[in-house]
Amino acid sequence: MTLIEADNVTKSYRVGELSVPAIRGVSFRVEAASLAAFIGPSGSGKTTLLNMVGCLDRPDGGTLHVLDTDLSGLSRLGRAEFRGNHLGFIFQDFNLLPVLTAYENVEYPLVVVKPVPPAERRERVMSVLESVGIADHAGKYPDQLSGGQKQRIAVARALVTRPRLVLADEPTANLDSATARSIIELMREMRDRYETTFVFSTHDTRIVDAVEVIFELADGAIAETRRQGAAA
Amino acid sequence: MMRLLNLAIRNLYRHRRRTALTALLVMTGVLAVLTFTSVSTAFKSAMVGSITDSMLGHMQVHRKGYLASIENLPLHLQIQPKAMQELEAALEETPGIVAWSPRVKLGGMYSDFQQTTSVRVNGVLPAREIATCTGLVDRIQEGSKAPLERGQIWLPDLLARGMKVGVGDTGVVVATNLDGAVNGMTFEVVGILESVTGPGGRDAYIHLEDARELLRMEGSEVSEVAVRVERFDRLATAQDRLAAALAGITNQKGEPALELHDWTKLSPFSSVVRSIDLITLFMQAVLIAVVLVSVLNVMLMAVYERMREIGTMAAIGTRPRMIVGIFLMEGLCLGVLGAAAGIAAAFLVVWVMQMVGVTTSFGRKAELVLDPSIVAGDVLLVAAVVIAAALLASLQPALKAARMDPIEALRHV
DSSP states (O other): OEEEEEEEEEEEEEETTEEEEEEEEEEEEEETTOEEEEEOSTTSSHHHHHHHHTTSSOOSEEEEEETTEEGGGOOHHHHHHHHHHHEEEEOTTOOOOTTSOHHHHHHHIIIIISOOOHHHHHHHHHHHHHHTTOGGGTTOOGGGSOHHHHHHHHHHHHHTTOOSEEEEESTTTTSOHHHHHHHHHHHHHHHHHHOOEEEEEEOOHHHHHHOSEEEEEETTEEEEEEEOOOOO | OHHHHHHHHHHHHHTHHHHHHHHHHHHHHHHHHHHHHHHHHHHHHHHHHHHIIIIIOSEEEEETTTGGGGGGOOGGGOBOHHHHHHHHHHHHHSTTEEEEEEEEEEEEEEEOSSOEEEEEEEEEOHHHHHHHSTTTGGGEEEEOOSOOOTTEEEEEHHHHHHHTOOTTOEEEEEEEOTTSOEEEEEEEEEEEEOOOSSTTTTOEEEEHHHHHHHTTOOSOOBSEEEEEESOGGGHHHHHHHHHHHHTTOBOTTSSBOEEEEEHHHHOTHHHHHHHHHHHHHHHHHHHHHHHHHHHHHHHHHHHHHTHHHHHHHHHTTOOHHHHHHHHHHHHHHHHHHHHHHHHHHHHHHHHHHHHHOEEEEETTEEEEEEOOOOOHHHHHHHHHHHHHHHHHHHHHHHHHHHTSOHHHHHHOO
């Protein structure tokens, strides 16, 4: 089943009087329950593409369907609701809310974004915290946790609403090698357990080795698409 | 809602020094407004009490047209006996009125057989006058505080001092009656009255029957009737009722024969009261400005500092309305915190003032003891104004946060 379907997607930005193309007619597909990555040098357009798939930005041209929804037809509020209901996000800097504990950070989407009754909420939060191996630190605030622990919390927050698609922008960039490997392994496990699709934007070769589909971007276009067996 | 409140409190606690400083600013404003309102209300009430209780009464009834010429004390504009009878009935029947006092007022000359000076004289029925102006007897500085009897006079201290007249001296009051005839009567000075600021504050008092005899009045005409109400805070209600009753008292042409005025129309001090009210309003405007500026400043700082958090919240699907709610709640908490602290501080300050005792002077009245207190209405008004201003000040930063592009916000360093 195809989860993301992009057809001749273009995007450009205005810099002063000039229009600078960032994405030039990109077409690709990502199947459900797969691990995919956009790779390429800085400025190649991988983050722009990830933002468009993540409903944070709109294409200027072409069509982009995610979960059978045409994203170009969504309003600002519609995009917010689509993100809350169907997508999960993992950021390079973890982006946890500093005034909330680990438990509350994971709980936040189930309170504010996609509300569920308190009993179910507690069960789901604890379950996902245990899945990412951080249940013991549930009561700690972000500044009491290590980088790896914070990213595990971020993964848990992304998964707690049970999204079909999680988008991760350089999720290992701020982690040491061992921690980065464990986070990659965690995301693979989560994919296997919840059948969630993960799409990365990354420079990290460890992620590149771990995913099944690689879209290599250069100057805003897909230079090469590689499919590979899942490596450990 | 509780989650929003929880989040707001934690975010405010995160920058507790800044939060405390902002709340302190708001608190200072609230404290200033409430303390000023409390003291000015006490001052107004002491002054109004002093004026109405010692000479004016709460209201006065005159014959139509008398007030316009009141400085001349016109004898041809007396309330006629028939109208007086109907007025008495109306006063007896109107609820909320506890006392009333008929007066015959005249302008004349006072002589101690060596010097002569002009004098304004009130002819009163002493018991009724004292019941209506309960502070009148307290103005007697020298002499007996017993009610006046016929042939006796209370002189204002300014006149007595100037002429070196004392208690026990005799003098003559000379007046011209309505027909132009001049008549004089001898009086014994039995009391020296402390002067009070305002019209009537330097009048002499004699018995009503002496005034009528001096003016050779044959009927029971009076110049004015001073009226005391049971509750000063319900003066307007009593005034409306009495005005309705007086509307039925007409002259031979069928027009209303009488006019009714409350103390504000009879004393220039009402303009002082209005000035105090204006200053209070001005202070409230300053308070609103203080709250607006301080809360707006702190909320704008919060938005700029938390751009990445806002971007994260927006990216993971938080609706713009909720982001507005998060920042509005923070502004609301700041307003509530500042208002609560200010109200508590104001109660403390007013309590200390009550314990220590605050006095003031007004005109010639010195050592007037004030009784400052904070009324619920003022507290509610100030709290509502502060909270509304805090919410208003938070609205722009909250909307700014909600309208932020998540990508731009996430890129913010």
